[in-house]
Amino acid sequence: MPAVDFLAVPRHNGGVLGLTTLLARRALPALGLALLLAGALWGVPARAQSFQSAAPQVVLLDYDTGAVLFDSAGDVLVSPASLAKLMTAEVVFREISAGRLKLEDEFVTSENAWRRGGAPSGGSSMFLTPNSRAKISDLLQGLIIASGNDAAIVLAEGISGNEANFARLMNERAAQIGLKRSTFRNSNGWSDPEQRVTMREMAQLASHLIRTYPDLYRIFGQKEMLWNRVKQQNRNPLLTMDFGADGLKTGFLEESGYSLVGSAVQGGQRLIVAMSGMKNARDRQIEAKKIIDWGFRSFEVKTILNAGVHVGAAKVFGGVSGSVGLVTRANVRLPVPRGAPERMSAKIVYKGPLIAPVKAGDEVATLQVFRNATRVMDAPLLTEGAVEAGSLKDRATDAATELGRSLIRDGFSRLTKKKDPSQ
Numbered sequence: 043m044p045a046v047d048f049l050a051v052p053r054h055n056g057g058v059l060g061l062t063t064l065l066a067r068r069a070l071p072a073l074g075l076a077l078l079l080a081g082a083l084w085g086v087p088a089r090a091q092s093f094q095s096a097a098p099q100v101v102l103l104d105y106d107t108g109a110v111l112f113d114s115a116g117d118v119l120v121s122p123a124s125l126a127k128l129m130t131a132e133v134v135f136r137e138i139s140a141g142r143l144k145l146e147d148e149f150v151t152s153e154n155a156w157r158r159g160g161a162p163s164g165g166s167s168m169f170l171t172p173n174s175r176a177k178i179s180d181l182l183q184g185l186i187i188a189s190g191n192d193a194a195i196v197l198a199e200g201i202s203g204n205e206a207n208f209a210r211l212m213n214e215r216a217a218q219i220g221l222k223r224s225t226f227r228n229s230n231g232w233s234d235p236e237q238r239v240t241m242r243e244m245a246q247l248a249s250h251l252i253r254t255y256p257d258l259y260r261i262f263g264q265k266e267m268l269w270n271r272v273k274q275q276n277r278n279p280l281l282t283m284d285f286g287a288d289g290l291k292t293g294f295l296e297e298s299g300y301s302l303v304g305s306a307v308q309g310g311q312r313l314i315v316a317m318s319g320m321k322n323a324r325d326r327q328i329e330a331k332k333i334i335d336w337g338f339r340s341f342e343v344k345t346i347l348n349a350g351v352h353v354g355a356a357k358v359f360g361g362v363s364g365s366v367g368l369v370t371r372a373n374v375r376l377p378v379p380r381g382a383p384e385r386m387s388a389k390i391v392y393k394g395p396l397i398a399p400v401k402a403g404d405e406v407a408t409l410q411v412f413r414n415a416t417r418v419m420d421a422p423l424l425t426e427g428a429v430e431a432g433s434l435k436d437r438a439t440d441a442a443t444e445l446g447r448s449l450i451r452d453g454f455s456r457l458t459k460k461k462d463p464s465q
Contacts, residue, residue: 095112100112100114100317106312106343120298122293127185128303133212138178143178149176159192159196163191169272195230220246241317245315264276278302283331291303298319299321350370355368366425374419390409402427
């Protein structure tokens, strides 16, 4: 039976939870969750899993569950190179989805776009010519299949007037879809000291594109395009390999090496890999396929918690009750290694205590599940019931209790703070 620990308690300044041992606090809810997790994973055959990747930064993501199957420096900020075009595509897809653009609409190629991104630039291009008109559908193929810098600039200028305005739109959209650390400064991925992403967030962006824009996502799987009598092959090498690949994008800059975000589907399961820092294109191709093959071969998806299961409680301030139960919103499914019992752990994260009144069914917390030291997935938690506001006496008592706890925490923090040895 795999060992399962549960660790969690809210930090009262509203930040991420601190960790508390199972027996110290919330023992009964914690034990219940531990047993649920353990029971769900009972019977997994015993065969140790180990994997190492040659990629300096890499994340392997299970699409359906959002679980991280492998992570090596996935939160390190690196230059995205042409992976930035994934964010450009997202902005364009969004404009089309919202009805502000149509695939038949046309944009004009400015001299700026031609000189800086077209044939004269010497970089990847769809070979647009100055003052020519191109449909959005063709520009998207140029952006995604040919990795055309000219296509990226034309789209940016057509939507926002210039690259700077478009970059602001890219960052707004990135924040809206949950990319908290990535920053974009141009539409095509050219080197900029402020343009940085993480491979974890690139994998999340790929997942978002696939889920939100299934019809437009198909462009990523096209193996070639024809424009201005020039045929170009898709720069994604995974599409030439027979293992279910259907997207997404490659990139290269001297400062960040060869990068790739790829997706493949086998037996109804989709995996997404995001990697950066490879030394050459061949190594990038081999390593990407190796890690995806390993993911399909090594994991199976199991339901570890059903929807509506009570997993713990959140503290409530100023209510008729001092806490409210937390339940899973949906089935919590997790890819687990085939034949490898592991130490699983989980913690509940919320900004607390909650302030009464609290409604039933509100999403107020997250269940974070860890495989060893790696955070593999988050699952939303809902309030199990309502908590009405308490009387004035109840609120005063809670306020006094909270003040006392705050003083104790502050005092303990000062006592345990290490002094500077030079003093």
